[in-house]
Amino acid sequence: MQRTIISATLASVISFGLTGIAAADIKIGATVSETGPASFLGDPEAKTLKLLVEQINAAGGVKGEKIKLFLYDDGGDPNKARTFATRLVEDDGVVAIIGGTTTGTSMAVMPVAEEARLPFISLAGAIEIIDPVRPNTFKTPHTDRMACEKIFDDMKKRGLTRIGMISGTDGFGASMRAQCLDVASKYGITIVAEETYGPKDADMTPQLTNIRSKSDVQAIINPGFGQGPAIVTRNYAQLGIALPLYQSHGVASNGFIELAGAKAAEGIRLPGTALLVGEMLPESDAQRLVVMAYKTSFEKATGTPVSTFGGYAHDAMRILVDALNRATSMKPAAVRDAIEKTSGLVGTTGTVTMSAKDHLGLDLGSFRMLEIRNGSWKLVN
Amino acid sequence: MPELMQFLLSGATVGAVYALVALGFTIVYNASNVVNFAQGEFVMLGGMITVFAFQAGLPLPLAVLIAILAAAVIGVGFNKLTIEVARGAPVVSLIIITVGASIFIQGVAQVVFDKQLHRFPSFSGDDPIRILGATILPQSLWVIVGAIVVFIGLWAFFTRTLVGRAVLATSNNRIAAQLVGINTTFIMAFSFGLSAAIGALAGVLITPITLTSYQVGISLALKGFAAAMLGGMGNPMGALVGGILLGLLESLTAGYISSQYKDAVAFIVILTVLFAFPQGLFGRSSMERV
Amino acid sequence: MRLSKQATLLVLAALIVVAPIFFPSGYYFRVGSLLFVNSLAVVGVVILTGYAGQISLGHAGFAAIGAYACALAPVHLHVHPSIAAIIGAVLSAVVAYLVGRPILRLKGYYLAVASLGFGILVSMVLANEIAITGGPDGIKVPELGLRAVLADWGLELTNAQFWYAFSGLVLLVGSWLALNLYNSPTGRALRGLHESEIAARTVGVDVAQAKLVAFMISAVYASVSGSLLALQNRLITPDIAGYMHSIEIVTMAVLGGVGSVLGAIFGASILTLLPQLLTVFQEYEQVMLGLVMMLAMIFMPRGLLPSIVGLVRGRGE
Secondary structure (H helix, E strand, O other): OHHHHHHHHHHHHHHHHHOOOOOOOEEEEEEEOOOOOOHHHHHHHHHHHHHHHHHHHHOOOEOOEOEEEEEEEOOOOHHHHHHHHHHHHHHHOOOEEEEOOOHHHHHHHHHHHHHHOOOEEEOOOOHHHOOOOOOOEEEOOOOHHHHHHHHHHHHHHOOOOEEEEEEEOOHHHHHHHHHHHHHHHHHOOEEEEEEEEOOOOOOOHHHHHHHHHOOOOOEEEEOOOOHHHHHHHHHHHHHOOOOOEEEOHHHOEHHHHHHHOHHHHOOOEEEEOHHHHHHHOOOOOHHHHHHHHHHHHHHHHHOOOOEHHHHHHHHHHHHHHHHHHHOOOOOHHHHHHHHHOOOOEEOOOOEEOOOOOOOOOOOHHHOEEEEEEOOEEEEOO | OHHHHHHHHHHHHHHHHHHHHHHHHHHHHHHHOOOOOOHHHHHHHHHHHHHHHHHOOOOHHHHHHHHHHHHHHHHHHHHHHHHOOOOOOOHHHHHHHHHHHHHHHHHHHHHHOOOOOEOOOOOOOOOOEEEOOEEEOHHHHHHHHHHHHHHHHHHHHHHHOHHHHHHHHHHHOHHHHHHOOOOHHHHHHHHHHHHHHHHHHHHHHHHHHHOEOOOOHHHHHHHHHHHHHHHOOOOHHHHHHHHHHHHHHHHHHHHHHOOOOHHHHHHHHHHHHHHHOOOOOOOOOOOOOO | OOOOHHHHHHHHHHHHHHHHHHOOOHHHHHHHHHHHHHHHHHHHHHHHHHHOOOOOOOHHHHHHHHHHHHHHHHHHOOOOHHHHHHHHHHHHHHHHHHHHHHHOOOOHHHHHHHHHHHHHHHHHHHHHOHHHHOHHHOEEOOOOOHHHHHHHOOOOOOHHHHHHHHHHHHHHHHHHHHHHHHHOHHHHHHHHHHHOHHHHHHOOOOHHHHHHHHHHHHHHHHHHHHHHHHHHHOEEOHHHHOHHHHHHHHHHHHHHOOOOHHHHHHHHHHHHHHHHHHHHHHHHHHHHHHHHHHHHHHHOOOOHHHHHHHHHHHHHO
8 A cells, every 4th residue: 555655656756757748658568379379368368458558548547658558469479479579679669568478479579578678577377487587577477387386285285195197288288297297296296197188189088098097096187278178177077087186277267167067177176366266255355356356347348257367467567557657767677677676566366576586476375276166166275 | 998998989089070070071172172271160160150159049959050051151152252263273272272261261250259269068968978888978979970970971972862973073074074064163162062061060069079269170170181181082981981090090099109199190190001092091093183 | 474593683682682771670670581581491392382393281390300400409419500500401301301202102182281291290299309399388599609700890780680681691592592403404304394294204304303302402491491590589489390380381482473483482571571561450360361362372373473473564565
């Protein structure tokens, strides 16, 4: 609260100082995968960015200046993403870039942003985006490593130590698979059976049959996004496998329950964000207000339910606008410094506090373990 | 043993999906020697139109009917506006025209519908049927039976009906066909309409299993295309056997060798078969476009 | 119409040198260099499809070999990235020989699907062998280092400017080689088998050998274009081997006019620039791209450049 007053005061002081100068727009760039294999992530991201810019401008903009959004669709192709990043930097003259829906596109944008010393907030999961920390690159989603840790932590509490893993061969699945293999031993978990499936596959019963045939498997984890996890879940029910099934944050949306079917999805657990369980949060929860405000306005504007991915774009825009308000100038370097000093900013994924060593600013606690019960999300513990 | 049975049932399910898509290729190929790379888009349209009609409150059978009819109309229009105009173009141009059509239809679908994944309920519920310790979903039976019915229908059509023979005659020699009084323009339009309708039917049957979105067409078309090539392009028997074989290859590879390389194994087998039988397993040996 | 070799090269060189005068920002250099990289692969298609009349829907696989060679060879073989690109080109030629021998016996759609299968196999290996290739998220590519050398000599270029100049130069060399090939004995043999395989055989052309040579040469072009892209982006992902990339390469060539180097490059320009221009239409980008592909092929089956030139000439006469 106190911070908002300070920043508001600061904002008015600066805008007072600027009166007389023609108010130029603040240019913000974005490249997301509105089409292509990751379009169900990129689509809500694009809609969210447009919606927020509209809202911010309607409320008077930032320091009295309107935001102008340059939004491109890279189709999930890293080569295109790099071209659009170059365009944003060189041609459009933006002050910061949001985007990179996938890890591949984020890694393609990063060198352009780093070379131009322009702040870049990625919307992709992989830990390699912010580890090692690069001066100008930030990101909003939890890392896939944290998702593995959250799941393994829950498994440990339930006494499940020998597990099977079935992962998608797309970027999301492959990256999370590697992280899970890496941290499993830290939680005393052994992966006794491992299978994969292609992102467009229609049936995963052979793989699940193989996992089930390992007699000592106690639970199964499925890193993946898109239709794969929904089909895995349906095949799981078809085969009558009774072991606990863990999905990833990649499918944390109501659409997943619909696609998998409430009956098949019953009892599935996954690490998600507060966004899916906004109504269930206690009034005292700091995130409740933010989450509900975003959820209501997004669903009203688009007619589609919110998804975690739109939430990542929401947080990125909030972090950027917050930084713009605090920045000493509208120069990219000043904005970068302000982003790095983000502290206690409440977003849909958690409360973000960044530092020179941490360009994500989220901890494991902000991940919520959710369980599907009777076709809707329930908070576990 | 239950494992093998499960792999076989999985292979049959996936194979029937490929076979249905592959069957759609046969008619157009038989009528015009064009491999329609946009065939997958009719599969997508079948699923997506049904989804949206069903969501709008129509009963499922009516939604299905609308989807199939709409796809047939689009198929006829596609033929009229592109293939008919570009008659006689070389293979590479025809590939690009149909790929262009595929991109175009996808583009329209993402604007008209949306970019999310969808499905509608299975026709006969989701309670698995147990066979020898393995399970299969009722919808898979729908797909398998659908593939067989379409196959029998096409086989009877090409061998038992006048129109079917006219299609074959048109493909063999267009001018000769015209000379004996076949309306080749009608035959072409009819073939594209029927092809699109079969594609849409495939989309309707498989959506409860595979889910659908505006971009499922390309990968389905590639698999169906590969299946048709394996069996021999233009032969309904080839499409059916090619599809089922491809599905079984994938599931047995996933089950016994490596789930990671199941598609690779499938493609290597196709390439090997093509080297031994350059026209596919059941292909006509004398067809060559000059 | 066919411009002479010298005229073609002159037109090309002039365009490459003069265009930057009109570039308002560095982004145009980036688009320009992409255009040259695409054009190089497309010139390879001219040799395979335009000269020899063979189809390949798997050339993205060779681009991927060239690209991943630049990422992997410097790490594992400790060679300079430029040597890595050459290794990639040689490897592509060898792979093209091994793959081409069996599949070039096939014709039309069967050749198309066999080459398509090859491309898909390559992308599958790249996505699955994570320990070596980095998997679907891709792998970093070392810096070529030439820009720093130029800077030492007092020629300071931005990254985008350097890659514009460098890939423009490589394209010129590639075009020159392709144009020389056209009138060489091999080129004549290729064109002969395009007209009629049987006729070519009767006059003593080893048809299988000639096709294989064309396939290998075009694979090397695709490979070098992949290497250039990798070195420029400093990151490469399996997307480069994707089916759509193969289709894109063929479409560029055929759209512009696969019979001539200049036509093919014209096609590459259109399909490289179009997505950049269409960003204003956002949602309708795919619709328009599909329309352009269909309309061009239906109404200008020989390709845009020959058809446009034909139109102009027709009026002039």
